[in-house]
Amino acid sequence: MKASELRAKDVAALEKEVSDLLKAHFNLRMQKGTQQLGNTSLLGKTRRDIARAKTILAEKKGAAK
Secondary structure (H helix, E strand, O other), X not given: OOHHXXXXXXXXXXXXXXXXXXXXXXXXXXXXXXXXXXXXXXHHHHHHHHHHHHHHHHHHHHHHO
16 A cells, blocks of 8 residues: 555544554464465565554654644
8 A cells, every 4th residue: 555545544544454454464474374375475565554554643643743
């Protein structure tokens, strides 16, 4: 997901997005552990998406104060 797409969302939507990404990342890790994950690059992509979303969320929360 692009940063511009995330910046267009409000705080509640960003928190939900982070939650969804964390669940997706957990599922990918479980698939990797059981040898069912074919594309291991998805782990890095979701981790970067989580970091991107958390960064923008922190920026929005900081600007609200």
